[in-house]
Amino acid sequence: VILAVTLNPAIDVTYYLDRIVRHSGLRVDRVLERPGGKGVNVARVAASCGADVGATGLAGGHRGERLRAGLAGYRIRDEFCPIEGETRQTVNIVETGQAGLPTELREPGPAVTQAEWDRFVARFPALAAGADVVTMSGSLPPGVPAGAYATLTAATRSVSTARVIVDTGGEALRLACAAGPDLVKPNEDELLAATGASKGDRLHRVLDGASALRDLGAAAVVVSLGRSGSVAVTPDGRWRASHDAVTGGNPVGAGDALVAGLALSAAGQPMGGQPAGGWAAALSRASGLAMASVLATSAGEVDPAAAERFAAGIRIREIRGRDR
């Protein structure tokens, strides 16, 4: 079982229209709506690969109800806790007459009360007890303490041997590391912002940053580098995953697909140090899912067959030498 935590989920709405003309009224040609937020995307990708997936977090109001009701359609168990505030929405505008990425409008999350957060923390151990892997993804809504992922990591440890994977940035990432998660997955910007690593070329900066997060307490670090692939720094060695494919598409959600792939591998061997098949296999699978996600209509979607084809073309190189 993979349990995906999304404390600040969203209803993701995608608008298709010819062109954004500012300061005018625009008719939307087509509307797509789905449950979203980074952890929900992780859950959707993992479920589409056939995994047994539950999703939890904080959801409120009519949008929260709609989000929760939508999970069943993706074969995801709804374990969300209700809050009073209204779940946010994210509006993506795709200009069908134009090249270029969608324009994304991100609402702030709803305010969460201390009592609501305490209730979630009290309920969480029962959910984590049944999980092989717990993923924790995305930003924290207002009112949730910066140490939230540290709290949930410690709670998981107290009830199970589940692997913990954290994908966030800033202070929440630094505090989470101190609780000793099995894996953290920042992107390059989040990594450099959280660690201040700034010396040397790109690879050295990333390796320095990843080492800094391991020093803070994370067992392993996978840094997503967009089109440049990813770098893994683990107790078992360091690897770089890259590819030659040129894929147009939407990179939003690629990091979530990467986390889903790492979670799938971790779920295959919940007790050990390395993921099932070793890090190289885990990185290939996860990178293939990330690439397939770029091709998909929206975040949280992958074609598993395309992901397998991409995975076969991923280059994994072990990083050796004096670099720390």
Add this chain to the structure above:
Amino acid sequence: VILAVTLNPAIDVTYYLDRIVRHSGLRVDRVLERPGGKGVNVARVAASCGADVGATGLAGGHRGERLRAGLAGYRIRDEFCPIEGETRQTVNIVETGQAGLPTELREPGPAVTQAEWDRFVARFPALAAGADVVTMSGSLPPGVPAGAYATLTAATRSVSTARVIVDTGGEALRLACAAGPDLVKPNEDELLAATGASKGDRLHRVLDGASALRDLGAAAVVVSLGRSGSVAVTPDGRWRASHDAVTGGNPVGAGDALVAGLALSAAGQPMGGQPAGGWAAALSRASGLAMASVLATSAGEVDPAAAERFAAGIRIREIRGRDR
């Protein structure tokens, strides 16, 4: 009692952000959400002026529930009929760092089934029976026949002496006129599109178009002309309302405020030909509300005191002479 009909209502969401940068991720600083759609705006303006107001139409899904739940906060009775489809939303983007109007993204409405429309038509007479004025505003969602407002006008006539005011365009407007509503309120574009009036200067075109709608069966026609005010062509004479004030602001919803003002006056004298106080008084009040609406944060809102001040400055001129 004013009964405001909105067959294609919307959740109106307003986003405040510094600037739209296309093809990028944008953080929304502030979110405003309220029940919307043209008839709901009419209801909100009329209720804010102290009138006894009910709102009906078709609302569905979680957004429909949210819209209906939101009416109580404006002291509007919820008389909406449920449908299966999800009520649309309209997203308005206000660029706080830029001059200019908001960018408005309008979703298409939900599909309405024949059975749902029949159920609404069956329930409508009981609602109309208690009304002094029935307003019918806006577009028709897919599945609702173009003759919808004609059907509802005839239904109103069969159960009450309520005044009927219709604000729409296109084929729906032409068909509604044939059912003999007391007043139709197209804007200039809608008027010219529905009647093909194209000869002479602006005033002549508008007068010709309004006469054409009266020939079709509408007892009176008020044409909204944006900053240029409005023109009324009625059985009792023709008037032009204008003003000298220079108001910045958002014109979306000004037409709805105008309709609300006309409805308030019609409600004052439900049995007669002229609205209470005569057409000149009705146009002044309605025009003041329209101007106050332009100053308000969003459609459907007015400061009644500001509206009264504006109303005092409205110039009403009777149009005489040979023009038909």
